Amino acid sequence: MFPSQLLLSSKHHKEQILNPIFEPFGTVLFVNEGFDTDDFGTFCGSIPRKEGPKYTVKEKCLAGMQFATLRQGMASEGSFGPHPNIPILTINEEWLVYIDLDLGLEIYGRSTTIEVCHAQLHYQDAAQLPSFLSNCSFGKQGLVLKNASSGQLLEKGIQEPAQLELLLQQIPEWQIETDLRAHMNPLRQKNIAAAGKDLMERMQRRCPNCAHPDFSVQKVSGQLACSLCFQLTDNYQFLEYTCNYCAHHQIEERTDKKLEDPQFCNNCNP
Numbered sequence: 001m002f003p004s005q006l007l008l009s010s011k012h013h014k015e016q017i018l019n020p021i022f023e024p025f026g027t028v029l030f031v032n033e034g035f036d037t038d039d040f041g042t043f044c045g046s047i048p049r050k051e052g053p054k055y056t057v058k059e060k061c062l063a064g065m066q067f068a069t070l071r072q073g074m075a076s077e078g079s080f081g082p083h084p085n086i087p088i089l090t091i092n093e094e095w096l097v098y099i100d101l102d103l104g105l106e107i108y109g110r111s112t113t114i115e116v117c118h119a120q121l122h123y124q125d126a127a128q129l130p131s132f133l134s135n136c137s138f139g140k141q142g143l144v145l146k147n148a149s150s151g152q153l154l155e156k157g158i159q160e161p162a163q164l165e166l167l168l169q170q171i172p173e174w175q176i177e178t179d180l181r182a183h184m185n186p187l188r189q190k191n192i193a194a195a196g197k198d199l200m201e202r203m204q205r206r207c208p209n210c211a212h213p214d215f216s217v218q219k220v221s222g223q224l225a226c227s228l229c230f231q232l233t234d235n236y237q238f239l240e241y242t243c244n245y246c247a248h249h250q251i252e253e254r255t256d257k258k259l260e261d262p263q264f265c266n267n268c269n270p
């Protein structure tokens with residue numbers, strides 16, 4: 001399992017979100033204050049991220065371990081972007097990785113959600129300010145302030161109404177956005193916790209052949225039959241588990257359903 005003290009390469013107090021998940025299993029996460037994860041890209045766009053979050057989280061984890069001269073470590077990385085199928089929706093994807101150089105482990109936890117606080121308001125829509133602030137739970141949710149024409153970041157981590165009011169008076173052409181950093185974004189905190197639970201579950205699912213963790217579903221296959229006409233539907237019947245270490249393969253039938261509802265049947269509900 002994890003070491004009792006585990007390095008988390010991350011800023012913005014993510015150990016406070018994850019420790020309630022890890023502590024019951026005997027692991028306390030700590031951060032190395034001297035290690036600056038901003039080198040891997042920031043949400044305000046001042047340092048662009050070069051690669052996707054899965055790549056970035058691994059690089060960040062390895063760099064943090066090297067910095068601390070440790071053989072085990074964890075890192076966290078998140079992103080916001082348009083939903084791949086419904087682009088008007090924003091999706092938040094959170095990744096965690098646990099790396100153990102001695103055991104050759106590289107295990108990822110992931111969670112995606114469309115329950116996000118990712119919005120902006122422009123000075124020309126100032127009439128909507130009260131509803132904007134209430135919709136995004138301003139206070140618990142922090143804001144960043146930008147210059148509307150240049151896009152320049154002027155202030156971040158705004159959580160006090162008096163501070164916001166003063167800033168808006170000083171900057172006539174303002175644009176405010178929700179702060180996406182974890183300690184300023186409660187919905188993101190919830191999604192990071194979900195990624196932590198996913199990682200913990202993967203650590204506990206061991207291969208029946210070699211006992212390595214992360215014996216996970218790699219693909220689905222087969223087709224469930226319709227419960228009315230018994231023709232095959234497009235929904236899968238089997239879960240296929242593969243061990244990343246010894247390649248042990250196991251096919252299991254779905255336990256949640258044996259037949260598909262006729263509403264998903266191309267014959268009964270074309």
Ligand SMILES: [Zn+2]
Pocket residue numbers: 207208209210211212243244245246247248
């Ligand atoms: Zn195995």
Ligand SMILES: [Zn+2]
Pocket residue numbers: 226227228229230231262265266267268269
């Ligand atoms: Zn049918």
